[in-house]
Amino acid sequence: MRNFEEVVKFARERGPKTISVACCHDKEVLMAVEMARKEKIANAILIGDIEKTREIASSINIDLDNYELIDIKDLSEASLKAVELVSQGKSDMVMKGLVDTSIILKAVLNKEVGLRTGNVLSHVAVFDVEGYDRLFFITDAAMNLAPDVNVKKQIIENACTVAHSLDIDTPKVAALCAKEKVNPKMQDTIDAKELEEMCERGEIKGCIVGGPFALDNAVSLEAANHKGINHPVAGKADILLAPDIEAGNILYKSLVFFSKSKNAGVIVGAKAPIILTSRADNEETKLNSIALGVLMAAKA
Numbered sequence: 331m332r333n334f335e336e337v338v339k340f341a342r343e344r345g346p347k348t349i350s351v352a353c354c355h356d357k358e359v360l361m362a363v364e365m366a367r368k369e370k371i372a373n374a375i376l377i378g379d380i381e382k383t384r385e386i387a388s389s390i391n392i393d394l395d396n397y398e399l400i401d402i403k404d405l406s407e408a409s410l411k412a413v414e415l416v417s418q419g420k421s422d423m424v425m426k427g428l429v430d431t432s433i434i435l436k437a438v439l440n441k442e443v444g445l446r447t448g449n450v451l452s453h454v455a456v457f458d459v460e461g462y463d464r465l466f467f468i469t470d471a472a473m474n475l476a477p478d479v480n481v482k483k484q485i486i487e488n489a490c491t492v493a494h495s496l497d498i499d500t501p502k503v504a505a506l507c508a509k510e511k512v513n514p515k516m517q518d519t520i521d522a523k524e525l526e527e528m529c530e531r532g533e534i535k536g537c538i539v540g541g542p543f544a545l546d547n548a549v550s551l552e553a554a555n556h557k558g559i560n561h562p563v564a565g566k567a568d569i570l571l572a573p574d575i576e577a578g579n580i581l582y583k584s585l586v587f588f589s590k591s592k593n594a595g596v597i598v599g600a601k602a603p604i605i606l607t608s609r610a611d612n613e614e615t616k617l618n619s620i621a622l623g624v625l626m627a628a629k630a
């Protein structure tokens with residue numbers, strides 16, 4: 331798949347799935363779940379401040395009779411309930427509403443009702459950037475703070491599951507750094523080279539990993555050629571592995587605010603997909619993310 335129209339089309343064919351929305355009192359979230367319902371992609375169980383939700387819904391002409399509603403005002407408790415519904419098999423995936431990412435992720439990691447698998451969980455954002463003929467996968471902009479090389483390996487593997495779900499069989503992974511040469515004083519450049527070597531040894535499968543790469547020579551063949559970089563990933567990266575959450579989040583939000591791009595975001599590695607976008611993302615991004623979640627759930 332090369333764009334979100336195809337992702338939404340696929341989700342329509344596989345839906346409807348059920349989403350439990352944690353902290354649903356948010357206009358863009360309600361607009362996205364309503365679009366998903368009308369498109370028969372997903373039905374939603376809305377958990378949160380229902381009085382506020384009703385006010386918002388009536389201001390945008392959404393009939394809440396089409397939804398199951400659970401009134402829990404406390405953000406942590408609402409997040410736990412949304413996760414618990416998935417654990418109980420009453421819902422197929424969780425969606426973040428108007429709540430801090432850390433609150434919903436703590437619910438996902440909760441030992442009693444959470445969705446742990448023993449694997450690393452990580453965020454994968456998919457971007458369709460104007461001017462590029464392929465989707466970009468940015469990871470991890472939202473969950474893992476400062477991953478070491480072994481966690482980075484698992485973050486790559488998680489991103490590959492998303493890329494494979496979108497029929498990108500052998501994604502090219504660029505381990506991003508501030509430069510394309512190893513500097514012993516820059517740990518992320520050492521990690522990037524190690525990840526490349528792990529892939530060459532067959533310890534990371536289903537992709538080609540290269541690193542370190544600066545962003546320009548990861549995404550632009552012209553920039554890579556200019557620097558004389560000769561590697562299958564150079565200028566052709568699909569998956570952009572950020573060295574840490576700060577770089578990943580800034581890259582994500584730069585694309586959202588400074589470029590013409592469409593995007594979607596999901597946490598993977600858990601028992602079910604967690605649809606996770608920024609609160610500032612618009613309803614189209616949230617709908618794309620629901621479609622991506624449906625696709626991931628369908629392939630699970």
Ligand SMILES: CCCC(=O)SCCNC(=O)CCNC(=O)[C@H](O)C(C)(C)COP(=O)(O)OP(=O)(O)OC[C@H]1O[C@@H](n2cnc3c(N)ncnc32)[C@H](O)[C@@H]1OP(=O)(O)O
Pocket residue numbers: 431432433435436439449450451452471472473474475579582595606607608609
């Ligand atoms: C991109 C658009 C959206 C955004 O902009 S998001 C904005 C930025 N994101 C954030 O603020 C969230 C960043 N992450 C966090 O806040 C925290 O790392 C997070 C995920 C909430 C975990 O916090 P804590 O519960 O304090 O973490 P902890 O390190 O004490 O771990 C508790 C238990 O959970 C486990 N854990 C933490 N991260 C994990 C992961 N990625 N995958 C699998 N397991 C994980 C950890 O091993 C620990 O387990 P145990 O209790 O020892 O068995």
